[in-house]
Amino acid sequence: MKIDSAPKWLQEAEIINEWPRSPQGSASPTLEGQDLGKIPLLTHIPCSKSAIEEAHRRKIRVLIYAAFMDTLYGGEGYTGRPLYRDKDADMLLIDKDGRFMNTVMDGTYRMNRYLVCANSKKYLDKALDYVKSLMDMGADGLFIDNVGPRESCYGHNLPVGYSQRYKTVIVPWPGMKKQYDKEINRLPVHKHLYPNKDHNYAFARFLEKIRDVVKSYNPENVVILNGGGLPEEGGFAQYGDGTMIESFICSWAWNKRQYTYTSALKMVEAYKDYLARGKVVVALSYLGYTPYGINEDAFYCYVFARLAGFIWADGYTIGNNQAKVLYSVKLGRVLEEAKEKEGVFYRVFQDGIVALNDSSKVKNLRVNLPKEGSANGARDLFSGLEIPLKDGFKVPANSGRVYLFLKSGNKKEKNGSKK
Numbered sequence: 249m250k251i252d253s254a255p256k257w258l259q260e261a262e263i264i265n266e267w268p269r270s271p272q273g274s275a276s277p278t279l280e281g282q283d284l285g286k287i288p289l290l291t292h293i294p295c296s297k298s299a300i301e302e303a304h305r306r307k308i309r310v311l312i313y314a315a316f317m318d319t320l321y322g323g324e325g326y327t328g329r330p331l332y333r334d335k336d337a338d339m340l341l342i343d344k345d346g347r348f349m350n351t352v353m354d355g356t357y358r359m360n361r362y363l364v365c366a367n368s369k370k371y372l373d374k375a376l377d378y379v380k381s382l383m384d385m386g387a388d389g390l391f392i393d394n395v396g397p398r399e400s401c402y403g404h405n406l407p408v409g410y411s412q413r414y415k416t417v418i419v420p421w422p423g424m425k426k427q428y429d430k431e432i433n434r435l436p437v438h439k440h441l442y443p444n445k446d447h448n449y450a451f452a453r454f455l456e457k458i459r460d461v462v463k464s465y466n467p468e469n470v471v472i473l474n475g476g477g478l479p480e481e482g483g484f485a486q487y488g489d490g491t492m493i494e495s496f497i498c499s500w501a502w503n504k505r506q507y508t509y510t511s512a513l514k515m516v517e518a519y520k521d522y523l524a525r526g527k528v529v530v531a532l533s534y535l536g537y538t539p540y541g542i543n544e545d546a547f548y549c550y551v552f553a554r555l556a557g558f559i560w561a562d563g564y565t566i567g568n569n570q571a572k573v574l575y576s577v578k579l580g581r582v583l584e585e586a587k588e589k590e591g592v593f594y595r596v597f598q599d600g601i602v603a604l605n606d607s608s609k610v611k612n613l614r615v616n617l618p619k620e621g622s623a624n625g626a627r628d629l630f631s632g633l634e635i636p637l638k639d640g641f642k643v644p645a646n647s648g649r650v651y652l653f654l655k656s657g658n659k660k661e662k663n664g665s666k667k
């Protein structure tokens with residue numbers, strides 16, 4: 249049976265994160281001393297059995313980083329990619345002029361990176377073996393980076409490979425009238441699995457096969473794709489259990505919030521069908537770049553994500569600020585879908601309510617809570633103050649707030665403690 253929706257545990261996740269990093273950017277060798285609250289999943293984990301086992305001891309699932317867009321030439325150490333050797337040159341993507349293509353990254357060509365052909369059987373076999381080697385270590389799945397439309401490959405039936413005579417990889421120029429050297433005929437031939445289909449079709453089949461391998465180890469395993477685009481846009485997001493929106497509202501790439509909830513309603517709407525299929529959307533915000541400050545931005549982005557039905561992630565940019573209390577929040581089942589009242593967007597969960605005011609004036613939100621959510625009062629997680637429900641929730645301008653219900657018999661409520 250084909251598995252389409254994400255497993256329940258992922259659908260119920262509220263915040264996930266990357267494996268912790270040092271301020272210099274290198275992955276922490278261990279989780280020791282890390283306050284991970286109730287985070288159920290870490291991505292980008294060090295590719296080692298001991299890291300996986302350490303996370304599992306803490307009841308945290310882990311995904312290994314992988315990328316299948318290109319290969320690193322001469323790359324040593326962990327690259328997240330099947331290892332490239334010159335004997336495998338017939339798996340490289342070939343452009344319409346018969347050349348290998350360097351990866352374009354952040355608007356620059358990278359000499360040490362070459363695009364691979366996802367329509368190549370050789371690359372597919374190599375990638376599947378590679379994924380098996382990762383899954384054999386006990387990982388709970390993959391985080392696949394660089395998922396997007398592919399360049400076309402024009403290499404079908406072209407001889408390409410390592411020449412013993414010239415001690416380098418060669419490929420004949422397509423315009424060549426006369427064959428200078430019989431050596432060319434001895435090279436391996438670049439073959440396409442789907443000769444009559446474009447590269448995006450081949451990449452979709454490629455992603456399906458990767459996910460099948462991941463699921464063959466355990467149906468609870470998951471694949472999260474970085475980007476990919478929604479199916480309605482001809483994208484690839486449907487071939488994972490979830491898709492990530494990187495630089496969600498806040499990013500190192502800009503110094504203000506990218507959009508308000510009001511201006512993003514169309515975007516939120518666009519993901520509804522995808523979420524209804526049981527898939528997840530991970531919204532990754534990079535904090536610390538706007539005048540609002542990390543605490544306000546963290547709450548704003550978190551609430552925004554939870555209103556839209558997304559899982560939130562911060563890539564550890566929250567630091568040791570007070571907003572880190574969000575790592576320990578678990579709001580539980582949705583009782584009411586997101587609504588707007590008096591200019592405030594809100595959504596009611598089993599254990600609390602999230603509210604977002606994207607106007608420039610403070611707003612007071614009064615809501616009739618569903619019976620299941622009835623509570624004696626609530627605690628504003630941002631300020632730590634308790635609020636009698638009859639007063640309503642005072643939501644400051646340009647801010648997101650989380651109110652945790654204080655229920656009778658629930659004296660162990662710790663989420664609101666201000667650090």
Ligand SMILES: [Zn+2]
Nearest residue numbers: 365367401403
């Ligand atoms: Zn090709």
